[in-house]
Structure formats: structure tokens, C-alpha cells
Amino acid sequence: MMSNKENPMRLKALLLMVAALIGGAMVSPAAAQIEVDINAGAVKPLPIAVPAFSGTPRGAEIAQVITGNLERSGLFQPLNVSAVADKLPDVNVQPRFPDWQATGAQALINGQVTVGADGGLRVDFRLWDVFSQQQLLGLQFSSTPDNWRRVAHKISDAVYERLTGEKGYFDTRVAFVAESGPKMARVKRLAIMDQDGANPQFLTDGSYIVMTPRFSATSQELTYMALRPTGSSIYLLNLETSRQETVGKFPGMVFAPRFSPDGAKVAFSVEKGGNSDVYVLDLRSRQSTRITTDPSIDTSPSFSPDGSKIVFNSDRGGQAQLYVMNADGSGVRRISYGGGRYTTPVWSPRGDFIAFTKQAGGQFHIGVMRTDGSDERLLTTSYLDEGPTWAPNGRVLMYFRETQAGTPRLWTVDVTGRILRPAAYQGQASDPAWSPLLD
Amino acid sequence: MNFDTKRAARLALIGLAAASLAACASRPKPAGPAPVAPSEPSSPSAPYTPPPSPVAQGAIPGSVQDFVINIGERIYFDTDEYVVRSDAQPVLAAQAQWLNRYPAVRVRIEGNADERGTREYNLALGARRANAVRDFLVSQGVSGARIETLSYGKERPIDGGSSEDAWAKNRNARTAITDGAR
Structure with missing residues (x-):
């Protein structure tokens, strides 16, 4: 196929x-x-x-x-x-x-x-x-x-x-993790397809775990995480040249990469001695800077469209909630206050909403809130909904839904929550990442 | 505990220095996206070799089997927690004692989480669990240089179910022997 x-x-x-x-x-x-x-x-x-x-x-x-x-x-x-x-x-x-x-x-x-x-x-x-x-x-x-x-x-x-009156989002592609095999030994391959599910292609061979591909907003470039028994790596993959490089070596795990809106930086988590913090790597100077220092889990960073702020999740308050800080790590403030656990925040390319995964009452939800945490709306509910990604027009989200049997598939929902449906691609898939509009 | 842990730890350090040098030298470079090779067809003309008859015998002391069967390689955690539970402490104490007895053994602590969390958060949580085990073993005299840690997050469940029972099993840290066992 x-x-x-x-x-x-x-x-x-x-x-x-x-x-x-x-x-x-x-x-x-x-x-x-x-x-x-x-x-x-x-x-x-x-x-x-x-x-x-x-x-x-x-x-x-x-x-x-x-x-x-x-x-x-x-x-x-x-x-x-x-x-x-x-x-x-x-x-x-x-x-x-x-x-x-x-x-x-x-x-x-x-x-x-x-x-x-x-x-x-x-x-x-x-x-x-x-x-x-x-x-x-x-x-x-x-x-x-x-x-x-x-x-x-x-x-x-x-x-x-x-x-x-809104920009379209059809001339786009979706990177994702194609899954196969039993729940206890999943084979995960980096893959990419047109947004309507056509032209799917594998980019890795499944011999190691891959997770969380994310597009650069300005170019046909992906960053993703690979996990092997020898450790984790974050890759930057140029889809036009197929060249890739890592963000460099760190003492512990590296994960949760995401590009800055101008494509010049990557924010990600580095774990050391069990403590995970957010780092930002400048891709030109190759200098990485640690921007959170709290002894809690600080992960899933996502830049605002103007690059000035980063939303991330942290359990510094007892359980995972969403926080916004300046891109240099200053001015941290909590924005989510509802019951349950909030993770995987993603800033809309329009700047108006932050999408997230919420876990409450034994269910998972994809939701959106204003960037100050107000107007929280839950758009989906199921046993496991996770990992929203924005269409480039900021009106539609793709995410993955996994059944209790362990079968993950891609779904889409609009920001109103009224238009909820399976994505066109029907294979087992997780961790979708929507590309910007193609040239 | 009748054996000399201090001496064992010293020996372990020496063994380890050599082992870690080797590990550095042979650390594979991360591979790029690779084309998928079709699996090799098995040779149709390979002669049939009957499998060896089962033989009843105990695990060889100092072997991986000995560790897994007689000590236990996994401990379990509460939901969203990484504190070593009281019921896990005797297991880790026995692991430490065993590792102190076999100082050439190196381990990788693999932290795991249940599926009731998002991927990235669970990677961080698994790392906390792996490090909690590491810290415990170090406190019992095992050299930290013999221990590496890794988090699989929720990627490697040992129970494919979706019940409280399955989740409880999947919240674990596994002490995997990577080198030096008999």
C-alpha cells in the first residue's frame, strides 16, 4: 500500500x-x-x-x-x-x-x-x-x-x-505514526500522506519506536523523536532532501520537540536524573538553553505564533496543568484551573486558542481554551483521545483516538466541536501533525 | 548479608570502567530513515534439527534467568506516582544484594507507564520511575556507574488489557540486565 x-x-x-x-x-x-x-x-x-x-x-x-x-x-x-x-x-x-x-x-x-x-x-x-x-x-x-x-x-x-472567508487547508499533508502489531509490541513507523489520506509513505522502517512528528510552519521539515534501547533522539528531517540531523547529545532522555513559528528554533524536553525541563535549541548557533528549572515534569512546549511565548504542561502544582511563559522562560503563569489533568497544549496558528488533551473522570478529551485559559470547551470524549494538531487555518484539529482494544485512528474535529469525524486515512495511526499549506 | 559489599562495589567500578569504554566506542550512530527491506525468506533446504529435550534444572546463579526468577525484575507504582512503594522495597533490596554479589553485571532501568496519560507526559513519568529505582539501588551500595536509565513511557505495556488491573501492571520499572551476567 x-x-x-x-x-x-x-x-x-x-x-x-x-x-x-x-x-x-x-x-x-x-x-x-x-x-x-x-x-x-x-x-x-x-x-x-x-x-x-x-x-x-x-x-x-x-x-x-x-x-x-x-x-x-x-x-x-x-x-x-x-x-x-x-x-x-x-x-x-x-x-x-x-x-x-x-x-x-x-x-x-x-x-x-x-x-x-x-x-x-x-x-x-x-x-x-x-x-x-x-x-x-x-x-x-x-x-x-x-x-x-x-x-x-x-x-x-x-x-x-x-x-x-477563511483560508482553506486541503492542499496540505499530514505526518503521523503508522502503527501495526499487537498492543504489547507495537511497530511504529514515521509516515506522511496527503491530508485526504492519499499517497501514504513510510519514512522509517519500524525497527525502532518513533513518536510525535511535528512540522515546521515555514518549510517542509519535520522534527520527531526516536526511542531505542540505547536512548532517545530528536531528529530534524528535511522532507525535500531526506537529510536529517539530531538536536545533539544530552545526558538523559530528549523528547517532545516542536519548532518555533519561524523555524529557527526547536523547543523540547530534556530529562536528567528523573527531572524533565524545557530547553530551546537555536538551530543556527546550535546553542541550547534550559528555560525551566522546576523539579517537576515540564514538557510538551508549544510556541505562540509570534514566537514570544511558550505554553507547556507541568505537574508543579500537584498534577499536570497548562502554563504559559515568555520564550526565555520568564513570567511563568498557570492558565488551566479545571479538574483533571491537562497535557499536550498546542497554540493555534491564528493565535486565538490553545488546544490540549484533558483527562478527567476516566475519559480523555480534546479541548480548546483562550490563551489566557478562559472559555474552555471540550470538543471530544472517549476512552483515549490525544495529541491535537491544528490545520493551518486554525479552524480544524486532527488528533488520534485509541479504543480499549488498542486500535488507534486519526480523527478530525472543528473548533466548534460540532463536526467530529474519522479522518480519511483508515489505517492504524497516531500522533498526527498537520503541515502548513504547500507552496 | 554476609558478603563484603564494599569490596564488591570496588570490583564493580573496575569492571564498569572497562565496560563503559567499550560501550562508548561501540555506540551506534543514529540511523536515518531507511528503506524497508523485505524479510529474508527462510532457506527451504535447511536441515531439520530437533530442539533439545527439556531438562529440569535451576537457574545458574548470576544468570539473567536467576535474576528474573529468583529476585524479580519489575516493581510496580501507583497511578501518576514514582515513589517506591513499601511492597517494592524488598524486591529492590534483593536486586541490590544480587547486583552487589555479581559486580560485573550492568543494568538498564526501564520506566513504564500505563496508557492513562499522554505520550510525552508518560515519557517523563517513566523517567522519574526509572530514576527512583536507580536511586534506591545506589543507596543500597550499587554503583551508579553500572546503571543506566530509560523511559518507554506507555509504549511497552506488559498487559494489553484496559482494566485497572492491566494499568497497575503497566506502571512499572524493569531492571534489565544488559551485560555481565553468567
Whole structure:
């Protein structure tokens, strides 16, 4: 199912996408009749028609990928429109709107695939408001033919942004730990896939334990932890070159790495004599600085988007709670006060929320709170929910849910908590990490 | 305790210096992401060798088997705790006595946690447990230089269940012999 024979990143060489606004005179935000209220969650998903794009190759598949993306977001309800008589053969001809109005769709995406003289794929699409008969968006993408899925993701992002006012998150990837084997001897392999579960690839061979991959927010780089009987290591892995290095040697365990937002530093935990503290490594100077000194467990550091602060969890107050400090370790203050144990805080890329894992009453939850600890909301509940990661738009979280039988799978939930569903990837997986939007 | 622990500890230190030099020299470099090799097919023409008949015999004194069977390699902890419980102290005292008797033996204390915690927190908790055992053994005269510690967090449960009983078993520290046993 998976292959790792080629470089995991094929972006630079193969990707040449040109987006151009088509029919700009018709596009005016003020004229938009429909919009999706992202804060209303799944209360009323927008009915949308995404018929197969005309032309070959890949016209039908591109529409399917867009349909899957929009459906999984929970904000859209793609309709089955295969019986509609209007087959939309030419993207430059207006749809027969009465046909589409009859389906109940409020929005329509139609598109057309052509192959240029150079063999390149050209995909044109239009987004229509079916009732006002207005064009809301028109774009053209050019790409190599094998990159058609990314074209579909970029179209999905453009539609999502036009209709919700928020950036999309479909042209992204997810690093994770692929799991197999019995609960008492799990095989764990670093893996990566498109956010919709396509193109999964293994990056390690499973001969040692890997945990907690995290993306750099600025580049296609991962940091993760490896655990062998000889000790633990934190790696920095460049996905484009496949080169990797460690953060260096420390006397005890090293774990819980996470990049700073500018990618210039890594915060992580170092354990010495049983005491775990937060350190920050400057990747240019290679100098590491210990920034917590409390004799408690201080771990799971995560930077604020401006890099000025770090949220982490500590049991200095008796049991694990969340604390925020300045990035140099000064000004530590506790932000979580609810009952139970709070761990794995992750600062939203928008800066508005901190997501976390909470353990209370024998259950695990994924939750969010404001960065001062107010407005705590628990979004999920199960035997074991752990390790949230933010989509780059800060509106959706992915995490893993493990059953009592020990089967971990990836799930997503939006910040309202209303749109909760399994991720597209159906293999056993844990520790997801969402990439930034690809170039 | 009739044997001379001081002398044993001194011997242990000498044995250890040599062993740790060797360990440093042979410490493998961390490997990068490696391609996955298909497993080797077993040779179809390998001659059949019957397994040896079981023989009833006690564990050889000073062997890993002796340690595991007659002393006990694991102690258990309370939820989210790393204090060595009173019921674990006699086990650790016996481990220390055994290690003092066999000074060439080196150990790795592996701290483990149950699944009722997040990965990173449990790595830290396992490290605390491993170090609590280490400190206990050192207080009983075992040289700290013979002991390394490691945390597996919740990655290596010994009971695959999801009951209180299973979690209690999985909150443990294992004293694993890495070198020097008979």
C-alpha cells in the first residue's frame, strides 16, 4: 500500500501551478449571495453540486477529490448530481441554471480539463451561485499530469475560502505514526500522506519506536523523536532532501520537540536524573538553553505564533496543568484551573486558542481554551483521545483516538466541536501533525 | 548479608570502567530513515534439527534467568506516582544484594507507564520511575556507574488489557540486565 522508494517531496520539480483569475469583472464579493458561516459548524451544511469536470484525463477524479474535501469539512453537503441533464461540456458556457436549481444545490462548481501542447494539464473551473446565477470565482491551474490531486486540493481551497472567508487547508499533508502489531509490541513507523489520506509513505522502517512528528510552519521539515534501547533522539528531517540531523547529545532522555513559528528554533524536553525541563535549541548557533528549572515534569512546549511565548504542561502544582511563559522562560503563569489533568497544549496558528488533551473522570478529551485559559470547551470524549494538531487555518484539529482494544485512528474535529469525524486515512495511526499549506 | 559489599562495589567500578569504554566506542550512530527491506525468506533446504529435550534444572546463579526468577525484575507504582512503594522495597533490596554479589553485571532501568496519560507526559513519568529505582539501588551500595536509565513511557505495556488491573501492571520499572551476567 505504501511505498518509500522515492523522495517524499516532489514539489519543486513537478509543481508548476499557475492560477489566474478568469472573468474578473463578474467577481465581486459584494455580489455574493451565499456564504457559509464557519462558526455555525455542521448545523446546516451548504448543498453544493460538484459534477465531473469535462475533458480527460482526470475530469471525474478531480471532481471526486473536491467532493471528498468539501464533504469532510462538514460545512458542505455535496449532492449526487449524476442525473442532471446539463453536462457542462464547456466551462466558458453558462450552466443551465434551472437544471441546477432543481437539485437543491445552492452552489455549483464546474470545470474542464485540457492537455496543452507541452503535455501539461490545464484545469479551468468556475464557482457559481445557483440562484442568483452569479459567478463567484473562476480560476485556471496548470500542472504536470501526475499532480492532478494537488490541483483538486487547490480548487477545494479556493472554493472554501470564497464561501467561508477563511483560508482553506486541503492542499496540505499530514505526518503521523503508522502503527501495526499487537498492543504489547507495537511497530511504529514515521509516515506522511496527503491530508485526504492519499499517497501514504513510510519514512522509517519500524525497527525502532518513533513518536510525535511535528512540522515546521515555514518549510517542509519535520522534527520527531526516536526511542531505542540505547536512548532517545530528536531528529530534524528535511522532507525535500531526506537529510536529517539530531538536536545533539544530552545526558538523559530528549523528547517532545516542536519548532518555533519561524523555524529557527526547536523547543523540547530534556530529562536528567528523573527531572524533565524545557530547553530551546537555536538551530543556527546550535546553542541550547534550559528555560525551566522546576523539579517537576515540564514538557510538551508549544510556541505562540509570534514566537514570544511558550505554553507547556507541568505537574508543579500537584498534577499536570497548562502554563504559559515568555520564550526565555520568564513570567511563568498557570492558565488551566479545571479538574483533571491537562497535557499536550498546542497554540493555534491564528493565535486565538490553545488546544490540549484533558483527562478527567476516566475519559480523555480534546479541548480548546483562550490563551489566557478562559472559555474552555471540550470538543471530544472517549476512552483515549490525544495529541491535537491544528490545520493551518486554525479552524480544524486532527488528533488520534485509541479504543480499549488498542486500535488507534486519526480523527478530525472543528473548533466548534460540532463536526467530529474519522479522518480519511483508515489505517492504524497516531500522533498526527498537520503541515502548513504547500507552496 | 554476609558478603563484603564494599569490596564488591570496588570490583564493580573496575569492571564498569572497562565496560563503559567499550560501550562508548561501540555506540551506534543514529540511523536515518531507511528503506524497508523485505524479510529474508527462510532457506527451504535447511536441515531439520530437533530442539533439545527439556531438562529440569535451576537457574545458574548470576544468570539473567536467576535474576528474573529468583529476585524479580519489575516493581510496580501507583497511578501518576514514582515513589517506591513499601511492597517494592524488598524486591529492590534483593536486586541490590544480587547486583552487589555479581559486580560485573550492568543494568538498564526501564520506566513504564500505563496508557492513562499522554505520550510525552508518560515519557517523563517513566523517567522519574526509572530514576527512583536507580536511586534506591545506589543507596543500597550499587554503583551508579553500572546503571543506566530509560523511559518507554506507555509504549511497552506488559498487559494489553484496559482494566485497572492491566494499568497497575503497566506502571512499572524493569531492571534489565544488559551485560555481565553468567
